Amino acid sequence: MLAAESVLLRRIQTVYVDGASASGGGTGPALRRLEAELLGRGHVLSPALHTALGSLLPEELAAAHARLVGLADDLLGSDRTHVPLFRRFPRIVPRDTEALFVDRVFAFLLQQPDQPCVLCGEARTVFPVSPCAHLVCRLCWDGSDYAGCPVCHRRIDADDPFLRPVRAVGAAKAPVPGPLRLLRLGTDRAADATTVVDSLLARRTPLSPQDRDDLLTLLPLTPAGRGLLPAEIPVRETKAMVLGALVREAPDGLPPRKVLTERLTTATDVLRLLAVLSDGDAGLVTPSRFTGLPRPLRRELLAVLDGLPTPYLVEDVLRHPTAWKRAAEVLHPFERHTRHPRAALAFAVLRATPVDPSTAFGAALLATAAAHPDAVRVDGARIRPATWAGRLEQAVAEGDAGRAAALAGERPGELVRRLDVLLRLHTCADLEPELEKALLRGLPKVGPGPLLSAFGALRVRAEDRTGRRRVFFPRGDVTRALSVPERRPALPAGLVTAVVALLEGELLRRFAAGEPYALSVLDAGLADLAVPFTERSTAKALVAVPRGSTQTLPDGAVLRLFLHWTEPQGNRTDLDLSVAFFDAEWTFTGLCDYTNLVHGGQAAVHSGDLTSAPAPLGATEYVDLDLERLAERGDVYAVPLVFSYNNVPFEELQDAFAGFMALPARGPRDASYDPRTVRQRFDLAGDSRVCLPMVVDLGRRRALWTDTHLPSTGGFQSIGSHGGARLATVARDLWEQFGSGSRTTLWDLAVWRAAARSPEVAVVCREPEPALLRYRRRPKEDAAGFAARVSSMEEAEERLPHPDPDAAAAELASGTRVFLATVQGTIGPAGATGTCYRLFPGAGDASRTLARVTAGDLVAELGGTSAPAPALPPS
DSSP states (O other): OHHHHHHHHHHHOEEEOOSOOTTOOSOHHHHHHHHHHHHTTTEEEOHHHHHHHHTSOHHHHHHHHHHHHHHHHHHHTTTSOOOOSBTTTTTTOOSOHHHHHHHHHHHHHHOOTTSOOTTTOOSSOEEEOTTTOOEEETTTSOTTTBSBOTTTOOBOOTTOTTOOOOOOOOOOOOOOOOOOEEEEEESOHHHHHHHHHHHHHTOSSOOOHHHHHHHHHHGGGSGGGGTOOOSOOOOHHHHHHHHHHHHHHOOTTOOHHHHHHHHOOSHHHHHHHHHHHTTOOTTSOSOOOOOOOOHHHHHHHHHHHHTSOHHHHHHHHHHSHHHHHHHHHHHOTTTTTTTSHHHHHHHHHHHTOOOOTTSHHHHHHHHHHHTOTTTEEEETTEEEEOOHHHHHHHHHHTTOHHHHHHHHTTSHHHHHHTHHHHHHTOSSSSOOHHHHHHHHHHGGGSOHHHHHHHHHHHTTTTSOOTTSEEEEOOOSSSOBOEEEEOOOOOOOHHHHHHHHHHHHHHHHHHHHTSOOOSEEEEEGGGGGSBOOOSGGGOOOBSSOOOTTOEEEOOSSSEEEEEEEEEOOTTOOOOEEEEEEEEOTTOOEEEEEBTTBSEETTTTEEEOOOOOOOOTTTOEEEEEEEEHHHHHHTTOOEEEEEEEETTOOOGGGOSEEEEEEEEEOSSSOOOSOOOGGGEEEEEEOOSSOSEEEEEEEETTTTEEEEEEEEOOSSSSTTOIIIIIHHHHHHHHHHHHHHHTTTOSOBHHHHHHHHHHHHOSEEEEEEOSSSOEEEEEEOOTTOOHHHHHHHHHHTOSOSEEEEOSOHHHHHHHHHTTSEEEEEEEESOOOOTTOEEEEEEEEOOGGGGOSSEEEEOHHHHHHTTSTTSOOOOOOOBO
8 A cells, every 4th residue: 555655645746644533632743843854855735634644643643754754755765875985075075086096906906914004104004894805094095985995986884993974064055945746635545546547548658667667556446457447548558567467366257258359459469468467568679488378368368369350460460470489389379270260370470380281280271361362372381471561661662652652541550650751752742642632531540649759750851951860769678769860851841831731730630629728828848848759668757857858957056966776685786977078069078977086176076986785775976067167167068877887787776766956056065865955866777787867058057858778888888988979979969859849849739739729828938038928819710820829929919028927827817717738837826727737846736626637648638539538636
């Protein structure tokens, strides 16, 4: 139950108080202590929650105190012990890293037991430290400075005599205040869990690792966990996870045959379920080793395969040949080939099984093949596939635009994914009738993900981008970036305009199917947020910033990057936190890492390189970036990198996360981990050894959230030696790719939704001067024209300069049914009803009448005729 409460606290900021008593008393000071501790972690109590906690008996409040503070600490990473190598960081970090390295080498190579120190010559001051047993002089190395061995930088046992208490450095300056998260009182865990689970099941894009874990944690509390599934689960990976959980648990009264027959509609669905039941990857990115199945379940799955249309069955099996060959060892498809002839045929094509017509098995296969000439053909002693994809590739290779468009139109999803290729077959600047017909017929059947990706990619295709680079993000358990030179010629502007208009028209049509609003209030800052993509490989993070989004860095002149990890027992693990710096032309200007602890006269300071992280303490590294000093010295970009120096994959670590804090520039700073200052925290996971979380524009104080992993080869683990140029190439390509306009943004999404459902739209604009722009739909103005006007932020009916446009927007929306979409949750219209999206928490979360949705929920609403995603409970 505690795991479920942790999920609900993080997702909907809800706390549950059991055992409240009207006779509870004497808890005033105790309740104030709880409030103070939660406030120190960026959380405040709602009035209802405060009242409920105040009604508890003292012992009940003490238990609630420990539980709530523990949940908040786990969320922020402050429940771990954070002690960097230099315990009085950043004051006593050695300025000359090379001299420090020389001293370490001398001590390691020349120091002998019972001999004077090789560095200072003093006798009787050299003793070994535990557990590495290196000989360390107590005069040359200050035990109050170090948390690890000065020679090898491995963690030292906490009771080793070398370690001495840290001398106080004076009171630290007050931390930079961050956003506060309002905790509300929950009354029904099951109802809240059901709302969250239904929202996740309605998503039309693959779930992130965090969402997948949350779904499985909350599922047992919900009707879906008892087999009462929604009519549709759009994402097949999600469906496989839920079916796998149901098959494992087998709730009472659940008929597995009926559920599997209704829900498994493709062969790949069966393969995903097999992977889930074998504790493998439902996305089929990571190969699974399939485990044996009970005979009844095996026969049910073969029956499902046999009931599928043969052409689709054959093609689906060939999409994942290696996985299906492994699955065949579990399913035994030839064992009952007469009962499941089409399933046996598909596996015969997959395995290129020789067919002997003189045997009963061979004759049966040939007879089944003859009945399905649209799927297979007989080639001597083998049965070969005759696939739709092969016919389409042939039409494209021959340059037959009409035939290619007609074939692609048979499968609308593939039509949109291959749209750029089909447009390049055009011989004129106008849209070919065959392709236009296929688009008009197929677009209503296409999923939101392909539609939004195609819109973003195509709207910039009229630009001449030859000589620049294209960036791809292949599917994987972590996100990796692959860039190639752009060699495609620009498409005719008229052609691009026509296709983009069709895509936008379809998106507006889908949004218009929802309930209307009297007013929509949009934050112009949404243009900096990308629509989520490749979510299945996003990092678990405190703030779910979509990859490719650009955000203004928090107040506070110093950005403290942090890294914490705990190594597996018996496997020493050395993670490193490094920051490379570049000028405006992406020329390497310096480095702050274990080889260079101080960059630019303390503009960047590293806390020291710990080379081991044994449990329970683990290890922590910091890098403090003084943004003003770095910009003044000519550094334009900072690129943080987290990597495994000794090549232990992140997925093998017990605990590994990183992030950043906002600190004041002036005044004392110490090495403490203050949860009040944490602005982002993300987990390090997956089969990866190098992570590039973001790229920072130092002068403009902007950060591009990249959440990308790099190969462990190519110098990324030794940037100062030979990796600076390669890192610059990767960072520049990502910066230019996400700044090119080729990704649909949450601003696009919010404008379409607002224009399709609202007669009036208010835009909160903060640049070049704070103002509120008011747009009203004009007579005879269609949704596309209204959306274009709002998106351009021109031709507004009213432009109202205001020092606080958030307050003006809140006043305007008070008492109305409103769609509110903002970056910061600072707009809280009194008495308003409707829907609210926000990225960061704020005062607007106090509204009890606005249903909060996520970016994924907004995308899910584009799911055609299906029901919109359920909103989260009002905050």
